[in-house]
Amino acid sequence: MRTRITELLDIEYPILAGGLMWLSDARYVAALARAGAMAFITPRSFDGPEAYRAALRDCSRMAGDRPFGVNITQSRRAAENAMVAAWIDMALEHGVRCFETVGPSPERLIAQIHAGGAKAIHKSAFVEHALKAEQAGADAVALVGAEAGGHPGTNKLPSFLCGALALQRLTVPMALGGGIGDGRQIAAALALGADAVVMGTRFLVSEEIWAHENYKRHLVEQPAEASTLAMRASGNPWRVLDNATVREIERLEQHGARHYAEFG
Ligand SMILES: Cc1cc2nc3c(=O)[nH]c(=O)nc-3n(C[C@H](O)[C@H](O)[C@H](O)COP(=O)(O)O)c2cc1C
Incomplete structure (x- = not known):
């Protein structure tokens, strides 16, 4: 299966497993990398830079020669962003070549990521923000509609409407997410014109997620x-x-x- 995003990231399937706070650890991210998708370590989930560095090292080892990424979620509270540049540098040192950026004004992050020879996919909930990220140099954008898990933003539009509107205006490749949980929906997103999907909630119940079995069972029910x-x-x-x-x-x-x- 070839799309502009599988080509850009050198992955087998057009599936991005969006970063999951507390859960996107080395084991989970490496499992998706080995399965042919792209997943993202979340630096904020770790207890300090050494634990994050260890996760990058473990993920590299477990992913073998398959690529994996890092999620850089910028907070609206400036003090929470003090480590962002260092997180990017550490990831680059460990061979990471793909970043999922989230939050306001990604220009500076994109410049740092590009200077390190890596690709930036900027994720947002609004078509206007995706267009701004494109102008700021993002290699691809991810758009998540109102159905999304995590922080879906304040956008009220459903994923497929956002996607259809964005595709009329974007030039860079686009991944579409929010409420996508099976192959039919992936096929539908590709038929719409997306180059990949972003998925999160569906993977919460996967074996490699360290959350308790009872939580996973409860979710499925x-x-x-x-x-x-x-x-x-x-x-x-x-x-x-x-x-x-x-x-x-x-x-x-x-x-x-x-x-x-x-x-x-
Ligand atoms: C438990 C959970 C934690 C998440 N944490 C983050 C995060 O730290 N950073 C981020 O960019 N997105 C985060 N997300 C959003 C996902 O990366 C993804 O965009 C979203 O889950 C896609 O929508 P879906 O859940 O409907 O598949 C999280 C989602 C979930 C369900």
Whole structure:
């Protein structure tokens, strides 16, 4: 299977396994690399630079000659970004040649990534942001619609509508994500004109994810309607299972809570 993204990244299948905070460790990322997809280590998940460096080393060993990537999620809180440049450098030193960048203004990151001889795929929830990333030099963009797991952004448009609109305007290759969980949907995204898909939630229940078996079983048992968005008032909502904690968060939001510290 050949698309502009499989060619760009030298992978077998047009599947990007988007970074998963706390979960995208060396074992998971290397398993996807060996299976012919592209997956991304999440540096923020590690307890300091040495643990991150060890993950890069382990992933390199376990992935063999297959490429793997690193996710660089920039926070809106500047203090949280102090290590970003160092994370990129460490990844480049370990032979990483593909980065998934997320968050505002990727220009500087893209320049550093290109100077290191690697490719940058910028992921966003809005077509306008994807176009800006293209202008900033991204080698490809990933667009995730409202169905996406993690932080889906505040975009209300579903993935396939975002994708269709973006494809009218983009020149660089595009991966489409949000709610994609099986081969039919991958085929549909490629038929739409996407060069790959981005998937996250579907992989949460894979064997290589270190989360507890009971959590995975619980996820699989849930109906499709079981998730909701929490912390909408923060402007950076999370997709979570709808439960009593979510309702307590909503109650606190109604009383004015906006920042993490205010949720106790
Ligand atoms: C548990 C979880 C954690 C995530 N963590 C991150 C992250 O740290 N950085 C990031 O860019 N995306 C993160 N994402 C988003 C995924 O990379 C991907 O864009 C998204 O899951 C695609 O939508 P889908 O879940 O509907 O397949 C996360 C998603 C999930 C489900």
